[in-house]
Amino acid sequence: MASITLNHLVKQYGDGFPAVNDVSIDIADGEFLILVGPSGCGKSTLLRMIVGLEDITSGDLLINGQRVNDKEPRERNLSMVFQNYALYPHLTVYENIAFPLRLSKGKFSEEEIDRKVRTASATLDLDDHLQRKPANLSGGQRQRVAMGRAIVREADAFLFDEPLSNLDAKLRGQMRAEIAQLQRRMGITAVYVTHDQTEAMTLGDRVAVLKKGILQQIASPRELYEQPANLFVAGFIGAPSMNFIPAHVRGEVFATPLGDIPIPAQAQGKMTQAGEIVLLGVRPEHFEDAKFVDEAKLPYGSVFETEFTHTEWLGNQQYGYIRYQQDEAVQAKLNELARDLDGDEMAPQLVVSLDASSRIRGGTQGRIWLDTRRMHVFDPETGDNLT
Numbered sequence: 001m002a003s004i005t006l007n008h009l010v011k012q013y014g015d016g017f018p019a020v021n022d023v024s025i026d027i028a029d030g031e032f033l034i035l036v037g038p039s040g041c042g043k044s045t046l047l048r049m050i051v052g053l054e055d056i057t058s059g060d061l062l063i064n065g066q067r068v069n070d071k072e073p074r075e076r077n078l079s080m081v082f083q084n085y086a087l088y089p090h091l092t093v094y095e096n097i098a099f100p101l102r103l104s105k106g107k108f109s110e111e112e113i114d115r116k117v118r119t120a121s122a123t124l125d126l127d128d129h130l131q132r133k134p135a136n137l138s139g140g141q142r143q144r145v146a147m148g149r150a151i152v153r154e155a156d157a158f159l160f161d162e163p164l165s166n167l168d169a170k171l172r173g174q175m176r177a178e179i180a181q182l183q184r185r186m187g188i189t190a191v192y193v194t195h196d197q198t199e200a201m202t203l204g205d206r207v208a209v210l211k212k213g214i215l216q217q218i219a220s221p222r223e224l225y226e227q228p229a230n231l232f233v234a235g236f237i238g239a240p241s242m243n244f245i246p247a248h249v250r251g252e253v254f255a256t257p258l259g260d261i262p263i264p265a266q267a268q269g270k271m272t273q274a275g276e277i278v279l280l281g282v283r284p285e286h287f288e289d290a291k292f293v294d295e296a297k298l299p300y301g302s303v304f305e306t307e308f309t310h311t312e313w314l315g316n317q318q319y320g321y322i323r324y325q326q327d328e329a330v331q332a333k334l335n336e337l338a339r340d341l342d343g344d345e346m347a348p349q350l351v352v353s354l355d356a357s358s359r360i361r362g363g364t365q366g367r368i369w370l371d372t373r374r375m376h377v378f379d380p381e382t383g384d385n386l387t
């Protein structure tokens with residue numbers, strides 16, 4: 001397998017914004033790296049630059065330390081798995097997997113081809129389906145055939161371009177698990193493009209978040225969730241999305257539409273100006289119905305009495321919705337963020353997760369607890385996380 005190094009890569013199509021803007025990433029041998037971001041962020045362009053389907057405007061691309069900018073796709077020895085799997089409908093599973101070997105004319109004997117196809121199909125649990133045509137396979141099996149074709153080539157790395165986006169939710173979940181297991185078992189280097197944050201979080205060793213061609217943060221899924229570098233990453237990672245609550249700095253506290261919250265120690269030095277507006281970031285799951293919070297935990301957060309507009313019951317939990325008055329300037333900022341995230345306008349509304357047996361209902365008052373240890377503080381101008 002291989003390491004892949006992206007060194008200040010730029011892709012400029014016309015006059016406007018570069019599609020990929022100075023991206024540097026070191027992908028280790030055997031690593032599973034995810035490129036994620038909303039539509040148009042440049043993730044597919046970046047993948048196509050790695051595989052050689054797109055010229056590099058500037059910067060260097062290295063595979064195992066060798067500069068490959070000017071190498072043809074087939075000289076790079078990378079294998080691409082596409083969204084539609086690109087299987088040949090008239091060929092059997094066996095012949096689909098053997099196809100890349102037959103392409104390199106005369107390089108492999110029939111015995112070698114047979115051995116490689118059978119090893120790959122055993123790894124992928126396709127032994128019983130070798131004589132079938134793609135039309136007679138499930139989506140998951142087709143995905144495995146596409147992987148089989150990549151495996152027999154013994155490529156240095158696998159590149160995936162949204163391979164699961166045509167599948168229904170259930171199959172997507174199964175295939176996600178399957179790809180993750182295969183990647184670990186085979187120790188392959190993989191770069192995987194998706195716009196789906198759940199896929200990114202569950203598959204990747206590391207996740208690179210892109211916005212408008214610029215790398216926002218590259219980190220483990222846990223670190224992205226717990227320590228997002230800026231508003232964009234915070235809003236993109238996690239479902240339902242993080243709440244952004246406007247707050248005025250007032251002495252030792254943040255004055256918010258919910259009530260006052262003591263400024264956490266780690267943010268204190270950075271809040272100099274009284275009256276300054278910041279955005280507090282709190283994930284829905286870091287709120288709870290105060291009734292269900294352990295006595296011992298209570299002091300680590302703040303409790304608010306608030307009115308709920310409605311609740312949603314999901315069986316294992318509920319979501320409660322709270323509306324509040326929003327400052328116009330702050331609302332404009334949040335709408336801009338929502339557009340960056342590919343969403344509609346951001347309503348002045350909080351979503352809080354509640355225990356399944358919580359009695360809080362729409363139209364009633366409820367007491368909620370906010371775990372201030374998990375709260376982030378963002379500068380609304382730069383978007384930087386100040387905590």
Ligand code: ATP
Binds near residue numbers: 013039041042044
């Ligand atoms: P999606 O998820 O919608 O595929 P993406 O994040 O993969 O989006 P890219 O397809 O890489 O984004 O596109 C990045 C930017 O480059 C977009 O603004 C797109 O319009 C532009 N772009 C992509 N391909 C070309 C091209 N061949 N010529 C000109 N502009 C292009």
